[in-house]
Amino acid sequence: MWKIKESSPQHWALRVIGVAVIAIAVVWVPTQMSTSRIGQFSDAFVLIIAAMSLNLVLGFTGMISIGHSAFFGVGGYTAAILIKDHGWSPGYTFYAAAVVAFVVGCVIALPALRIKGIYLALVTLAVAVLFPVLVKWKKLVWLTDGAKGIDSVRYDELPVWPILGELKGRDGRAVFAYWLAFIVLVITYLVCRGLVKSRFGRSLVAIRDNETAASVMGVNLTATKVLVFGISASLCSLAGVLSTLRTGVVTPEGQYVTLLGSIVFLLIMVVGGAGTLWGPIVGGLVYVWLDNTTRGFGSNSDGIIGFLFGWADQSPATLILGLALIIIMFAAPFGLVGLIKKIWVKFVVVVPRPAGTPVAMTGDESGR
Amino acid sequence: MKRISKKLVALTMAGALVLAACGGDDGGSDAPSTDAPSTEAPSTDAPTDSDAPTDTEAPAPAGWTVDTSACVDPDAANAPIEGTIKIGSAMPLSGGPAAAAFAPVKDGFEAFVQWANETGFLGDLQMEIQIEDDQYNKDLTPGAVEKLLDANADIFSGIIGSPNNAAVRDLLNEECYPQLLALTGSPEWGRAEDYPWTTGILIPYTVEAKAYAAAIADTYGEGANVALFTVNNEFGQVYVEAFKDVAPEYGINIVDEQTNEATDSAPPTAQVNSIASNAPDAIMAVPLGAACAAFLGEVANAKAANPGWEPQIYLTATCASSLILGLAGAAADGLYTANNLVDVLDPESAAIPSVAEYISYMQSIGKDDIKTTAAAGWHTAEMTALIIKQALESPEGLTRASIINAARNFDQVGSLTRPNVRMKMNGLDDQFIAESLQVIQYDAETKLFTDIGELITEFES
Numbered sequence: 001m002w003k004i005k006e007s008s009p010q011h012w013a014l015r016v017i018g019v020a021v022i023a024i025a026v027v028w029v030p031t032q033m034s035t036s037r038i039g040q041f042s043d044a045f046v047l048i049i050a051a052m053s054l055n056l057v058l059g060f061t062g063m064i065s066i067g068h069s070a071f072f073g074v075g076g077y078t079a080a081i082l083i084k085d086h087g088w089s090p091g092y093t094f095y096a097a098a099v100v101a102f103v104v105g106c107v108i109a110l111p112a113l114r115i116k117g118i119y120l121a122l123v124t125l126a127v128a129v130l131f132p133v134l135v136k137w138k139k140l141v142w143l144t145d146g147a148k149g150i151d152s153v154r155y156d157e158l159p160v161w162p163i164l165g166e167l168k169g170r171d172g173r174a175v176f177a178y179w180l181a182f183i184v185l186v187i188t189y190l191v192c193r194g195l196v197k198s199r200f201g202r203s204l205v206a207i208r209d210n211e212t213a214a215s216v217m218g219v220n221l222t223a224t225k226v227l228v229f230g231i232s233a234s235l236c237s238l239a240g241v242l243s244t245l246r247t248g249v250v251t252p253e254g255q256y257v258t259l260l261g262s263i264v265f266l267l268i269m270v271v272g273g274a275g276t277l278w279g280p281i282v283g284g285l286v287y288v289w290l291d292n293t294t295r296g297f298g299s300n301s302d303g304i305i306g307f308l309f310g311w312a313d314q315s316p317a318t319l320i321l322g323l324a325l326i327i328i329m330f331a332a333p334f335g336l337v338g339l340i341k342k343i344w345v346k347f348v349v350v351v352p353r354p355a356g357t358p359v360a361m362t363g364d365e366s367g368r
Numbered sequence: 369m370k371r372i373s374k375k376l377v378a379l380t381m382a383g384a385l386v387l388a389a390c391g392g393d394d395g396g397s398d399a400p401s402t403d404a405p406s407t408e409a410p411s412t413d414a415p416t417d418s419d420a421p422t423d424t425e426a427p428a429p430a431g432w433t434v435d436t437s438a439c440v441d442p443d444a445a446n447a448p449i450e451g452t453i454k455i456g457s458a459m460p461l462s463g464g465p466a467a468a469a470f471a472p473v474k475d476g477f478e479a480f481v482q483w484a485n486e487t488g489f490l491g492d493l494q495m496e497i498q499i500e501d502d503q504y505n506k507d508l509t510p511g512a513v514e515k516l517l518d519a520n521a522d523i524f525s526g527i528i529g530s531p532n533n534a535a536v537r538d539l540l541n542e543e544c545y546p547q548l549l550a551l552t553g554s555p556e557w558g559r560a561e562d563y564p565w566t567t568g569i570l571i572p573y574t575v576e577a578k579a580y581a582a583a584i585a586d587t588y589g590e591g592a593n594v595a596l597f598t599v600n601n602e603f604g605q606v607y608v609e610a611f612k613d614v615a616p617e618y619g620i621n622i623v624d625e626q627t628n629e630a631t632d633s634a635p636p637t638a639q640v641n642s643i644a645s646n647a648p649d650a651i652m653a654v655p656l657g658a659a660c661a662a663f664l665g666e667v668a669n670a671k672a673a674n675p676g677w678e679p680q681i682y683l684t685a686t687c688a689s690s691l692i693l694g695l696a697g698a699a700a701d702g703l704y705t706a707n708n709l710v711d712v713l714d715p716e717s718a719a720i721p722s723v724a725e726y727i728s729y730m731q732s733i734g735k736d737d738i739k740t741t742a743a744a745g746w747h748t749a750e751m752t753a754l755i756i757k758q759a760l761e762s763p764e765g766l767t768r769a770s771i772i773n774a775a776r777n778f779d780q781v782g783s784l785t786r787p788n789v790r791m792k793m794n795g796l797d798d799q800f801i802a803e804s805l806q807v808i809q810y811d812a813e814t815k816l817f818t819d820i821g822e823l824i825t826e827f828e829s
Contacts, residue, residue: 036514043511133629136600147605151534151556169440170517170543247510247535253601253630254531255505292511295462295501314471315501317462 001346006353014348026182030175038174039246040292045181046242048284049188050256051268053235056192058266059275060201061228062208063112067124069261070108070131071233074101075240076250076257077135080150081143090155090245094184097237105233109226116211128259132252149251153244181242188235193277195231204228208275236265271328273335282336286328294320431777432795434564436769439544449522449766452494453756455481456521458512458536459528463503469657470528472738473551474499476745477526483729484753493760495753506531510539523548523756523771526569526748530554530602533566541565546772548755549748549801553686554606558799565772567793569748571685571708571802573603575827577610577652579706580682581618583807583820584650587680590619595648595679597639597663599656600627607654607684623648628663630656640666644673650680653687660687661695668699680704688808690740690815701812704820706805708789709747712739714816722783747784751791751801754780775801788823803827 004010029041054068078100079093088096111123135144144150158167158176167176195201203224206214215221240257244250255261264287272283294317297305309316332339436445459474460466481497484490498519500512509532513524524540525548527533533550540547541563549569550557553576557568584592596611598604604627615622623646626639636655640663643651655663660683671677681703687693688705690713710717717723726746730739758774760766778801779792789804804825808817 034518036511036518039511039514043507147601149531149602151531152538154538170514170539173539174514243507247506248538249506249531249535251506251531251602255503255507295503295508314467315462317501317503318464 001349003349003351005351011350030178035171035174038178040288042174042177042181042242042246044284044288045178045185046239046246047264047268047288048280049181049185049239049242050236050261050265051272051280051284052185052188052192053232053239054265055269055274055276055280056195056204056235057229057232059269059279060196060208061204061225062116063225063229064117064121065124065229065232066121066259066262066266067108067127067131068232068236068265069257069259070127071101071105071236072240072243072261072265073131073135073250073252073254073257074104074233075237076244076254077144077150077240078237079241079244080153080250083153084150090153090241091159094238094241097241098234101237101240102230102234106226106230108233109229112225112229113222124262125259128262132258135252135257144252147252149249149254151249153250154248155245177242177246180245184238184242188238189277189281191231191235195228196277200224200227267325271325271335273332273337276335276337279335279337282340286336290321290324294318294324432560432773434544434769434772434776436544440542441544445544445768446764447767449768451492452496453490453523453766454496454498454519454521455752456513456516456519456524457497457499457526458502458509458516458532459499459526460504461499461501463501463505465657466504469741470504472741473526473528473745473748475735475738476742476747477749478745479730479733479735479742480746480749480753482733484749489753490757490760493756493766495756497749502529502532504529504532506535509533509535513539517543517545521545522768523752525549525752526551526745528552530556533557537563537566544768546768546775548752548771548775551744551748552603554602555610560776560796560799564776567772567775567799567801569751569801571706571805572800573607573684574610574613575800575803576685576706576805577607578614578827579805579807579824580652580704581611581614581620582824583704584620584652584680584682585618586821588649591621592619592650593621593623593646593648594650594652595624595626595643595646596622596652596654597626597628597636597643598654599630599659601630601656603656603686604654611652628655628659630659632659635662635666637666637669640670644670644677647674647677648679650682652682654684655687657692658695660692661700664693664696664699664703685805688810688817693810693812694815696812698812700810703810704807705810705817706807706824707817708786708802708805709743709784710786711817712743712784726783743784747782750782750784751780754778754782786823788825790828792828798828 030038050068050072054065057063057065075097078097079090082088082093082096083090108124108127112120115123134140136147158172160166164175164179167173196204203214203219206217206219207221207224211221243256256264268283268287269280271286272281273279297315297317297320309319312319328336436442439445457477460470461474477499478497481495485494498516498521500515502508502512506529509527513536516524523546527536527547528551530552533547533552534556537547544565547566549567551569553568553570553573555572555574557566558572584594594615596608598608608625612622624643626636626642628636628639636659651667653663667681683703683705685706688707690711693700710720710723712718712723712727718727727739730736730742735742755771755775755778756766758778759770762770762774764770776793776795779790781790785791786806791801793799793801804823806823807820809820810817
């Protein structure tokens, strides 16, 4: 086991190596991989953003929400309506969707001021169930196109970005979608990290751990809960915008705008590791990889899959995905990030800086 | 300092988003434009013999032709396809009830391709089929299609679901890949001006709705009272809008409109009671999947509770399968529906040589149990192969462009189409391949359908 001091040169070296590996991987994907693989990463980024937003509310604040699919839908529909009906450039719809979803999120957070736990879960469940019904409501058909949904929502011409240059065709669209999703993902991560590492973030954790104690310590429960729900909804709507731009279609039957979407976001967050910043990222990548891999097995697979699941009349994809997720949760009850940390400390232990050590001595201003 | 740098990073990211926002969006369409509409009808002169699946005629003359100049890669769109043609598709094969309903379509499609390769249907040209699983989730369809494009698919055929097809329509039209025979009846697949590379195969819901309205008017004359029961999704909404559009033309009064959700597992008791309270002469029903049988069961209950009320029931062709109607038992007796394919369970139809060959082949590969539900897949694959054959024999030879040209200048019959039903398209003048249909009535005792009236061809463009 290798022991290193926090903020020591070795610690910094490890951090730099970690960042470099991630940077290489991020650039490797759109430059070296096939278009469909790039698309899979874009899909993963969308789900990661949604799971990160949920993590803010559930993982860090302890407010159970099963209604995030509605915020995803708010984002998707805001983008589609503004682009198709009002001729907006797709990029601007991110801002509009974030604002609309923030307001919706704050309103939906109001019940959270009086109820919590399973009761709050039921309220948000109702939101998830209501959203598709509301979209299909006859009196809103003029806006949402009802059950038919809105299609052909896309960049007619891709913007020219400095480094990427002029992008054309499906390869260009895939690369553009990848970088757009990546940028939104980074912004989401920074917002979440900024919040969690701040005083506001400590208020969230305090509310999660003991609401009464948090209140006694001076945390404004009302403002904190409403604000975090609003921010979470806002971030989730960005994923909705990305999803709509990727498929060009938004309908009330779309998987991620229905209750099933909320379950997928929840699953990704839990599999990755609830209450950790990297949990949704790891969970999202693993989920999309598993989902794509299992769907490829088909009903007439050879080898071990055929041997184990040959009895099934249909594709065993969903069954295998479910089993894989159960195994993951069994092996990593605190999520994959928890498992990685558990393995990591067997090799490297970062000794925390002694409490009260002046910042100047370590050069670390973060106060961690 | 560190905080400032973090802010800078955030600012940079936000700036990048602004860049995205400023991206060119001139409101123009990327879809390749088509040439001026041709008024010249194709003269394929296909035979009228319904039992000949291989009756392609001489190459189609130059009728409507696609403009490939706006394609991302015009040369690729006109490049010859030799040896093997790879057909891609996306269908729900796992993940829920849709998979159970549609997986046999895949089997039927693959069975035809296998049969065609074995019998040399396309001469030396072999067909290869790769079907990806999109779980009926339009968010997964682009990924499935991109995977197929990476695997060098030449054309796409039989993608199931309206949102699923819509999710890849822009991509395939921009790239100029034929998106043939979408397995949905949405009128959206008749927009050749905007999407020349996309076509459908099912009877458009608008046409089907018109046929039922005409049949109701024939039975009840002016002033028939009709109630609508539809699934509350894209399929139901298109259908209802189409029926309501034509209702005044046929003097039909719509006295009640009820819906159920596609995900509802409970029978639509309240909806049917509401309909019964209005005692309509006929019910136009557009449920989906298991709700077809549940709806019929509830109507039977309502009829028992309201003696003397005997409405005619017109049920969407989507429900018109002996398997689905068999679940409803006696409650399905006497209902009306429509189809343009033969019922392979009907001994009379099964005796038609081409149908007998289909049944025999399905038996030989151990798929006899799904021969009814697989028929749609076989039919779609057969139409795809006929289009390829026509393109192969065209002066341009087999290219992606010649394939879509052949599809839009097409006039053939299939081995499973009803006698005298022609599958035809004619450039911009006729953008739907299937517009002839037969109104049929179900007999719950024999589990067979009886033709009502003549084959309706008046909606053919």
